[in-house]
Amino acid sequence: MENSIYLDEARDPLIIAEGWMKDGKDVAIATVVETWGSAPRPVGSHLVIDADGNFHGSVSGGCVEGAVVTEAIDVIDSGKARMLEFGVADETAWQVGLSCGGRIKVYVERLG
């Protein structure tokens, strides 16, 4: 999107999520809602996930996507949105931390 004046539909997470929805799939949408320090993806970035764990887009440089996908599948099941926080300062860093030293907050919600 940064260089083209038109949407890159094949890689655009929100376009892909709409396509999945039309195919009858259950979908979750994760959004970076806050960042502190150095964060690889800006506020507003999306990762979209289907119930089988397929995903497109990114919320970090690949450091926390695995954890977000796992949470997203729970969100699809429960229908309840979650706010996730990742950073090197908290204990989750032992499992999934941002190597860049920043912190991010990711909102995960079900589509529909």
Place this chain on the structure above:
Amino acid sequence: MDPYALKTLNAERRARRAAILVTDLGDGRDRIVREGDQVAGDLGAAIAKAFRSGNSGSVEAEGRTFFLNAHLPQPRLVVIGAVHISQALAPMAKIAGYPVEIIDPRTAFATPDRFPDVALHAEWPEDVLKRLPLDSYTALAAVTHDPKVDDFALKAALDANCFYVGALGSRKTHAKRVERLLALGASAEQIARIHAPIGLDIGAASPAEIAVAVLAQAIHAFRSRGMDAKGAAA
């Protein structure tokens, strides 16, 4: 996310129109706000700011926390005229984050040799703009000095509500241009939006300096969108 909100948002994005997805982080409810929609209070002020800056973020309003995800089309610059100024303007605009298209039917000017790495159309604006229409996230700079080439594009830019419309030429040249644009059916209000003589007044002398003045003026127009226009998001 509401499926209807997603469909609406994607339709706006495909059409190169600005939209903001407003999500209440407390209850998860969301809605789409289009540029120009009236939203009251602190939330409305934050929305207007997000439309101008294109920055997404959280905002506290009415005792709630909202996340505003701003989706602005990629702004771009269309230059009418493959002239010396354009040779400097194209790379500078690209670096500043404004992809450039250059249109000039004069094949002696519009050569890839003179314009490497730029989308270049050696055709009449009438033909190119049919395929690649102008819109409110496009800036247009007409720099050929030739009414046969510039005038149609200027009228099209006014009709498409381009965020910036600039035309090269002295005040005297512009006075004649105003007459021609009136004859083409442009209104006086529309014509008043044209920046002519083109570029911020920085005393630019060389073609490259004029390019700096034009780019700065276009960026200023983009970042102050809707600040004085009627019907802007309040």
